[in-house]
Amino acid sequence: MKALHSTMEKLSSSSSYHLLLLMLFLAVHPSTQLQPSQYQVLLQIQQLFNFPSNLSNTTDFCSMEPTPSLILSCYEDYITQLHITGNNGDSEVSKMLLPESFSTDSFFSLLASLSTLKVLSLPSLGFRGPLPASLANLSSLEILNVSSNYFNGPIPHQLSNLKNLQTLILDHNEFTGQVPDWLSSLPSLAVLSLKNNLLAGSLPNSMTKLENLRVLDVSNNGLTGEVPDLHNLTNLQVLDLYDNGFGPHFPILHNKLVTLSIRNNSFGFGIPSELGSYYQLKKLDISLNGFVGPFLPSLFSLPSLTHLDISGNKLTGMLFENMSCNSQLSFINLSSNLLTGELPSCLKSTDSLGKMDVVYGKNCLWNEEQEQNPPSFCHKEALAVEILPHDRKRTGKPVLASSMLGGTIGVIAVVCLIFLAVKKRGKQFWRNCSHVKGGVKVTSTRLILEKVSAINTAKLLTDARCISQTMKLGASLPAYRTFALEELKEATKNFDASSLLRKGANHESYRGKLSDGSLVVIRKLKMIKKRNPYMYTSHIEKISKLRYNHLVSSLGHCFECLPDDSGVSNIYLIFEFVPNGTLRDWTSGGGFQGPKFSWKQRIAAAIEVAKGVQFLHTGLLPGVFSNNMKITDVLLDQNLHVKISSYNLPLFAGNGEMAVAAPKTSLRERFTVGKDDDDDKKDVFDIGVILLEIIVGRPIMSQNEVVVMKDLLQVGMSADATARRSIIDPAMVKECSDESLKVVMEICIGCVNGKAGDRPSVEDIVWNLQFAAQVEDSWRGDHHNNIQHSPVSCFSSQEV
Structure with missing residues (x-):
């Protein structure tokens, strides 16, 4: 009493x-x-x-x-x-x-007698104790708001009887326990707001059944764990997870969100590239997490975005002055990351009222007013956390993956310290050499001790149905390391001819099998000038950063040194092995077993090619340009994801210090482009030729074919749909929407333009191709009941 x-x-x-x-x-x-x-x-x-x-x-x-x-x-x-x-x-x-005689239970029991009540709102009344279960008698209730009181204890399960409930607001109370699993039994629920309570545990997977949900706000609680896969909630417009412990993977969401706030959680790994297709997004706040890997500059140009906050992470990448921005942006916070380059000029300008608020301090940007870190800070930090964007599905073993990831990061940090020590000690770098004396291999003890565990994380995770891109970059690849020559001899049966893949005047490529069973490609480069290995450290450091989910990534290197210590005789570069043929095999039917790619799969592959080139241009300092890329250089891995196999490696500089194969000559260089071609636009032309093959479904082998097909596409753009479909691969005629076809044809025409200045940027290519994919998804949703998802969605045919 x-x-x-x-x-x-x-x-x-x-x-x-x-x-x-x-x-x-x-x-x-x-x-x-x-x-x-x-x-x-x-x-x-x-x-x-x-x-x-x-x-x-x-x-x-x-x-x-x-x-x-x-x-x-x-x-x-x-x-x-x-x-x-x-x-x-x-x-x-x-x-x-x-x-003193007032009774909360009696009060709510009497209210519950108003059976016709559809809306009940009782905020800021000071009620205390458990929320009375008698509310469940209000069977007609559609909106319930008891926010800003002192209700405590679990949310009563009797509320599951309110089958007509559309809005449930329990904000600013002291509710404890977990988010109820029974919420999925409220079929009409559109607004669920539980912010500022004491809830714990994880979000139940049953949340995925709330197909009518438009607003989900569970901010400022004690919730943890992975966010359920919410991509089926196509009506969801507002998701606010601020100030919890969710993570580490980025939520899997539909791209129609308007507001996304995951500030101050435990998210890590990379931010998904799919964010670049959230065209309705107005507010994005991913600050105060542990995100690493490349930032997506395409976020600046999202058409609806007004608020962007990525502060307090470890996002990397180079910004450029000429990047484009959405003119509606009013608040941008890039501070406390590892960004380099120059702030885009569109972020320096303000509207007529001067309302744009831009915060970018504590990065490594140059020529800026706000306080910046020295370039070396971002460089070292980026080496220590080399993880890139993730895919849309997750491994079923998060604990194992997290442990592996932590181990991988630790090894990377150790390797970085070794490189720094080498720079200071000069000749001590010789300890990393494998010496040959009288035909007998002698390897330093230190090098053997530096070898990582024989357990290959890539092999452990191969059986997962779909590994996120983050894991593919970080945990699915061993840390970049120095290999012993003896390891490489074992892997190739002492460089036996049966292991030889390709041979040039002064270079050879071998297929190898490491002791843990993983397959690799080993490139042997014979040095013309015998230099101290210290001379190659800057090149090797750049190569060690070529680890991205759409590149054939580097795993390590080995220096073979002369017995008299007069210099390096051979450099071995070790790369991942990609088993599933080339993109031409899957689009032109070039002999690789398996069905040709669908139109949806072709767009997905094209997006991944463009993203691979985008990483080469912006993911390193300086960027890697003029890659002379052909469709036969685009390989497919075991999950049919694109891996670009041939790019202009930093080590392949024309300094006369090493002999490598003569640079490939592309259609662009042989026939069309003048000497004044911009480096980045050379790669754009090559992307355009790849798009041509993707569209027509047959090899493009000459400049004449490029010109003819470009003219044909231009005619098709002004013709009707039937004429356009007569141009494309006959297998695709009934598989693609006319709108997505027009978008791909238009960007292709722009890419193969003879004038470099008229070609689109790589960012524009990615944006347009993603838009084409979105249009295709919408069309398929309207016309097909059963859709086979493309590899980029991580729903390969083997999973269906």
Whole structure:
């Protein structure tokens, strides 16, 4: 009883005052519009409050004007809405106390008798204790708001009986326990707001069944674990997970979100490239997490974005002055990351009112006003956390993956320290050499000790149905390391001819099998000038950073040194092995077993090619340009993801210090492009030729074919759909939407333009191809019941 009295004393007097005025009026002047039963309920509530009975200036109950504290609505003879809002700021009202006999349970039990009530809103009334289960009797209730009270304990499961409930707001209380699994039994639920409570545990997987959900706000709780796969919630527009412990993987979401806030959680790994296709997104806040890997500059140009906050992470990459931005951006916070380059000029300008707010301090940008770190800081930090964007599916072994990832990062850090020590000690770098004396291999003890565990994380994770891109970059690849020559001899049967893949004048490529069973490609480069290995450290350091999910990534290197220590005789570069043929095999039917790619798969592959080139241009300092890329250089891995196998490695500089194969000559260099071609636009032309093959489904072997097909595509753009479809691969005629075909054809035409200045940027290519994929998805949703997803969605045919 004492506890009950205490509760009554602390109940907000403001709301009670308004409610009691209403009830007293009904007791003295019953409304003729109400059913007797409704009136009796209100009379009992008035008696429960035991408020004085003198009231004047009465009006008809159902016709009362709403006030900020009280809103009542009727339909015919029944109350349908009741809004009572507390006003704790009113010092006069705050002096009033509820009678000691007041009972919260009795109050809610009487309210529950108003069976026709559709809207019940009782914020800021000071209620305490558990939320009464009697609310479940309001079977017609569509909106329930009891925010800003002191309700505690678990959310009562009896609320699952409110099958008509569309909005549930329990914000700013003291609810404990987990987010209820039974929420999935509310089929009409569109707004769920549980922010500022004491909830713990993880979000239940049953949340994925709330297909009508538009707003999900669970911010400022103690929730942890992975966010369920919410990509099926196509109506979801607002997702707010701020200030919890979610992570480490980025949530899997649909691209129609308007607001996404995951600030101050435990998310890590990379941010997914799919964010670049969230064209309706207005607010994006991923700050104060542990994201690493490349930042997506395409976010600047999202057409609807006004608020962008990525601060407090370890995102890398180079910004350029000429990057494009959405003119609607009003707030941008890039601070406390590892960004380099120059702030885009579009972020330096403001609108006519000067309202753009841009924060970018504590990066490594140059020529900027806000405080920056030295370039070496971002470089070292990026080496220590080399992890890149993730895919849309996750391994089923998060604990194992996290452990592996941590180990991988640790090894990378050790390797970085070794490189730094080498730079300081010069000749001590010789300890990394494998020496040959009288035909007998001699390897330093230190090098053997530096070898990592024989357990290959790539092999351990191969059986996962779909590994995220982050894991593919970090945990699915061993840390970059120095190999012993003896390892490479073992892997290739002492460089036997049966292991030879390719041979040139001064270079050879071998297929090898390491002791853990993983397959690799070993490139042997014969040095013309015998130099101290220290001379190659800057090149090797750049190569060690060529680890991206759409590149054939580097795994390590080995220096073979002459017995008299006069220099390096051979350099071995070790790369991952990619088993599933070339992109031409899958689009032109060039002999590789398996069905030709669908139109959706072709767009996905083209996006991955463009992203690979984008990484080469912006992921390193300086970028890697003029890669002379052909469709036969685009390989497919075991999950049919693109891996670009041939690019302009930093080690292949024309300095006469090493002999390598003569550079490949592309269609662009042989026939079309002048000497004034920009380096980045050379790669754009090569992407265009690849797009041509993807569209027509047959090899493009000469410049004449490029010119003819470009002209044909231009004619097709101004023709009707039937004419356009006569141009493309006959196998695709019935498989693609005309709109997506037009987008791909248009970007292809721009890429193969003879004038470099008229070609699109790589960022524009990625954006347009992603838009084409979105259009194709929409078309398939309208016309097909069963859709085979493309590799980029991580739903390969083997999973269906």
